[in-house]
Amino acid sequence: MNKQDIDRIIKSISKVKPTREYWFVRTQGGNYYKDFLKGNYIAIGYDEINLSDIRAANSNVSGKVTLTEIIKKKFPNEGRPGFVSHQLVDFAYNISKGDIVIVPSYSSEFISIGEVVETPIFQATQQLKDEECPFMKRKKTKWLKLDILLDNLDSEFIKLKYSQKTITKVDIEISNFIDRIISPLYIKENDAHLSLDIRKKKR
Incomplete structure (x- = not known):
């Protein structure tokens, strides 16, 4: 193997930005899981x-107060309008291009992992005929790993299924595990990471 071959291998290794964030995004009890995957969005x-x-809520405190009041007025049965306001800001502005999103199927039996393609929300003009998801606020997503059985993953990762939030920011321990699922070999913060799948032979 010559130097050119080595350089080619190094260039092919996935490089993970240390600023990348990871988000668990629910799919309305799994009802819209397949729509998200098929339509390449969250x-x-x-x-x-x-x-x-x-946008105003993301810019200043008074905007946050105003958004909370708007939610109270338009959704009088919503018990946590301030929480909803925070979730909408997270979706619109904190989930950014290059971030990783994890979405669960019904009962969180399976998960799929994707990368957000662009930061701005795109406002769908109408619901497509072959999809059930009516939500118009969407973000384009490229799916990297599909239908992973959650029970086969690390126990720390399984804790995510018990989060009741629509959007949950994933902590660093679980994000490292997600990186290994996406690619067994990658570079992050100038360190190379290699994950090996070691299995014992049945006797």
Whole structure:
């Protein structure tokens, strides 16, 4: 193997940005799991809330208060309007291009892992005929790993299924595990990481 071959191998190794964030995004009890995968997007509800109001909430405290009041008015049965406001800001502005999203199927039996393709929300103009998801606020996503059986993963990772939030930011311990699922060999913060799948032969 010559130097050119070695350089080619090094260039082919996946490089993970240390600033990349990881998010667990629910799919309405798994109802829209297949729609997310087929349509290459993630989505959130509250279509009656304007993007301009979410933008204002991301900019200043008064905007957050205003958005919470709008949610109270438009969704009078919503018990946690301030929490919903925070989730909408997370979806619109904190989930960014290059971030990793994990979505669960019904009962969180399976998960799929994707990469957000662009930061801005795209507002779907109408629901497609072959999909059930009515949510218009969406983000384009490239799916990297599909239908992974959750029970086969690390026990720390399984804790995510018990989060009741629509959007949950994933902690660093679980994010490292996700990196290994996406690629067995990668470079992050100038360190190379290699994951080996070692299995014993049956006798």
